[in-house]
Amino acid sequence: MIDLKPAGQLFVLACAAIISYLWLRYKHIRSVPAGTVHNAPREAAASETSPRHTSANRPPLEILYHGPTNAAEEPVKVDIVAVHGLGSNVDWSWTWQDKSGRRPPVHWLKDLDMLPAVVPNTRVTVYSYESRWHANAPKTRLELCGEALVRSLHHFRSQTLDRPIIFVAHSLGGLVVLHGLLYxxxxxxxxxxxxxxVGFAALGTPFRGSTMQSLAEKVAWLMTLAGSHDGIIRELEQDNKxxxxxxxxxxxxxxxxxxPICCFIELYNSDYGKRFGIPGLxxxxxxxxxxxxxxxxDRVGLNADHFKLNKFSGPSxxxxxxxxxxxxxxxVGRGSVLKRRKSDTEKSHFMVPFGCNxxxxxxxxxxxxxxxxxSPSTDQDDCQRTALEGLGGIGKTQIALEAAYQVRDKHPDCSVFWVPAVDATSFENAYRDIGCQLGVKGIEDDKADVKMLVKVALSHESAGSWLMIVDNADDLKLFADATLSDHLPFSRNGSILFTTRNHEAAVRLSQNNITTVAKMENDEATDLLRAGLKENQIHNAEGTARxxxxxxxxxxxxxQASAYMARTDMSASKYLQHCQSSDKTMVKLLSQDFEDRDRYKNINNPVATTWxxxxxxxxRDYPLAARYLRFICYLAEKDVPISLLPPGENKLEADEAxxxxxxxAFVIERNELDSFDIHRLVRLAMRNWLQTNGEWQEWAMDAIQHLTDKYPFPKHENRDIWMRYLPHxxxxxxxxxNSANKETGLLFNVAESYFMLxxxxxxxxxxRQTLEVRERVLGREHPSTLGSMNNLADVLGNQGKYEEAEQMHRQELELCERVLGREHPDTLKVR
Structure with a gap:
């Protein structure tokens, strides 16, 4: 641009604006001769001489070259769509004209010796949109122009939607194509x-805006009376966000x-003034x-200024x-491009957060x-749903992990997705990762419904074959409230595997298609313990088995035991001794954290905390079941009678709990339907949980009181009841x-039960314990204390401890005579 002071620049711009306005008015009223198209077919030449379409009534897409006319030639294989630039139109944007008039115009998109000769098996189309900005300009934006291009192409190519397409765009037209493809x-x-x-040829497209934008914006302002509008101009500010x-x-x-994109670059300055009749302005x-x-x-420099990038004088x-x-x-390269895309689309994904175990x-x-x-192919008419259920720590995740790798190896075309369902956040984060891997559009938007976007993507047939593993689907509330269940995909090419420790969740999520994980077989357990240990640590087969x-x-x-033993070089027998020494030591051992690459880093590893x-x-969800669990952990682990449990509001509520x-899997049903066992380690973990949360004493007293109320005085007639209650x-x-206030009623009944057995x-x-408590609480002369003395004397006698038994009876007799009198029936019994 010429170097002028601000005032001079304004004067020059004003002059340019006035000249431009007069020039546009002149162009508007004069008839532009169409001229003759060099080597154009007769029908094409006829269209050039027909009355010019106005922007208001001309179709947005017009075919310039229909493709080969010889039936023996191959048919059209590609559509070429040309998009003109700012302030231009399809009538003269792509046409070179000889200023001397000695040579006919050259339209390189449709003249048979130009582009059709280079790529004959194409259909060449031009797109017409309103790009004026300095006079009679529409109030539009580039984004709207791009959307209009796409909609027009969609309708225009309704019968050939699968045909490959190459875009050719000059200047602003390249940004229109860009916005269209983003849309x-x-x-x-x-x-x-x-x-x-399959291609995009951009001729001088301002991908970073234009240095001339400020000049154009000022001209647009000066030409407001002529109907200018700077909407598109503003978007061309250099490097705007x-x-x-x-x-x-x-x-x-x-x-x-x-x-494939090729950018063509202008190598010469453009003379704006020349366009207005003032060269060098x-x-x-x-x-x-x-x-x-x-x-x-890719980029290629052209020996032309900006306004000649899209106009060529001939084949040479x-x-x-x-x-x-x-x-x-x-x-030529369209086939390989489409093949790569098809391969990428069909490529399977393996998104599992753990390595192979x-x-x-x-x-x-x-x-x-x-x-x-x-396997997704198991039922071709439905989306498979399967649940893997079992106690926490039983190995469900590891089994699912092994299954994931085996599916990958046996079915290479099947994608595998791993979704932790510990909570809603872990579920959504996994879905977001899946969406990014699949290239789901809009997945990274802050307000995107990530779960729904991924559900839709995987439900579409184009997602191919897939297996989704939803791990730790334990909290039924997450699914029952439709938080997550509504976002599970459905595809006849898909399969979902849930791992859960909640049987109700397994039934609901898998329609009762459940595989239950039981404890390991002895040889499997031995092999698992052996991994990572030295032979001398497990050489004692009997100790290892125990x-x-x-x-x-x-x-x-x-x-966990294997990790601890490996770290401390401890033998299996020694580890067992520590486990059996006390509950406190056992809890300490089971609370040891350990490194495990095959488990989640944000979830505690120790057995004592895994439940x-x-x-x-x-x-939270089942108050009576929670009360039962607290009560049961104070009992013996085997053969817990249902009749011993605290009552619910009704039988149905108790059965549900x-x-x-x-x-x-916290309790295991026995062959007798009226009793069950509690898992040994669950019982220990529950006790530890109550102690950690300060609830131990409260629930212990509750358990003692309830059992005191339920335990009958032992007789031969109720032998079946007290025999089952005795271990508990x-x-x-x-x-x-360690309690100073012991419950003597339960002590007495349990002692009597042992005596009868x-x-x-x-x-x-x-x-002895009963007597000790009653003497301290009731006194030596209380009838209940005297009864305890008599029972102790009897059991001592039955053991042959006659001297101690006689002494105990004498003490009892002396107290009875003093309290009851010599003639009282109870005194006489002692005699």
Missing amino acids: TDRTEEFNYLPRNT HITDKVHAFSQLRNKMDL VRGMVVDEESAHIPGW DGSFIAVSNEIRKMF KNFVGRESILQQLLEKI LLEFLTNLPLAIK LISFNHIT IGILKGY GQTVLQLQE GKYNEAEQMY
Whole structure:
């Protein structure tokens, strides 16, 4: 641009505006001769001489070259769509004219010796949109122009939607194409278009805006009376954030679609003044090299200024040769581009957060069952749903992990997605990762409904075959409230595997298609313990077997024990001794954290804490089941009679509560339907949980009182009842060992039960405790205390401890005579 002071610049701009306005008025009223099209077919030439369409009534898309006319030639294989630039139109944008008038005009898009000769098996179409800005300009935006282009193409190509397409655009037209393709990528109806786009030739497109933007904006302001509008002009400000963001988004789309792009760069300054009849008034680069191409995209320099980038004088024009050669390369390479895209679309994804567990052992029968159920091809008329249920720590996640790798190896075309369902956040984060991997449009928007977007994507047939593993689907509330269940995809090419410790969740989520994980077999458990240990640590086969039995063959407990033993170089027999020494030591061992690459880092590993989530779920959702669990943990672990449990409001509520505990595998039903066992380690973990939360004493007293009320005085007539209650009474009484206020009623009944069974040693211990408490609480002369003395004397006599028994009877007789009198029936009994 000429160097002028601000005032001079304003004067020059005013002059340019006035001249431009007069020039536009002149162009508007004069008739532009169409001229003769060089080597054009007769029908094409006729269209050139027909009355010019106005922007209001001309179709947006017009065919310039229909393709080969010879039936023997191959049919049209590609659509070429040309989009003109700012302030231009399809009548003269692509036409070179000889100023001397000695040569006919050359329209390089349709003249038979021009582009049709280079790529004959194409259909060449031009797009017409209103791009005026300095007079009679529409109030539009580039984004709207791009959307209009896409809609027009969709309708125009309704019969050939699958045909590949190459865009050719001059200047602003390149940004129109850019906005159009971005629009298709976020609009499901049109998202086929980027997949079918095999080339984009951008002739001087201002991807970073134009240095001439400020000048054009001032001209638009000066020409307001002529109907100018600077809406599009404002968007061309160099390096403005809006256009930068759009180009960034388009670069991502281009990379995803592997779209061939060639940017053509002007190598000469443009003379603006010459266009208005004042040569040299304003000169400069309209779109410099930095703006005309994006790093990483192909670029070619043309020996032309901005206004001649899209006009070529004939087949030997160097610029035409350069441009047409690049378009031909896009045409020839379309097959490989489409093939790569198809391959990428069909490519399977493996999104599992853990490596293959090299130490996985056993579980062959369960794995076989599972693999037969979860293959997406098992039922071609439905989306498979399967649940893998079992106690926490039983190995469900590891089995699912092994199944994931086996599915990957056996079905390479099947994608595998892993979704933790510990809570809503972990579920959504996993869905977001899946959406990003699949390239789901809009997935990274802050306000995007991530779960619904991924559901729709996986439900579409184009997602191919997939297996989704929803791990730790334990909290039924997350699914029952439709928080997550409404976002599970459905595809006849898909399959969903849930792992859960909640039987009710397994039933609801899988329509009762459940595989239950039981404890490991002995040889499997041995192999698991052996991994990572030295031979001298497990050389004692008997001690190793007893340790595994003590740990109930629970995989998580075994892995934790193995990790601790490996770290401390401890033998299996020694570890067992510590476990059996006391509950406190056992809890300490089971609370040891350990490194495990195959478990979630944000979830505690130790066995003592692995059931806390389930405890909390039960406490929140099933109050009676939570009360039962607290009560049961004070009892013996085997053969807990249902009749011993605290009552619910009705029988149905009680049965439901017991069913919940069975569903979590915290209790195990026995052959006798009226009793169950509590898992040994669950019982220990529950006790530890109560102590940690300061609830131990409260619930212990509740358990003692309830059992005192339920335990009958032992007689031969009610033998079946007290015999079943006896182990639990004895276990509960152990809670009183350090208590100053012991419940003597339960002590007495348990002692009497042992006496009737002939277990005099146990009976003696219980009677002594009863006597001790009653003497302290009631006094030596209380009738109940005297009764305890008599019972203790009897059991001592039955054991042959006659001297001590006689002494006890004498004390009793002396007290009875003093309190009751010599003639009282109870005194006489002692005599």
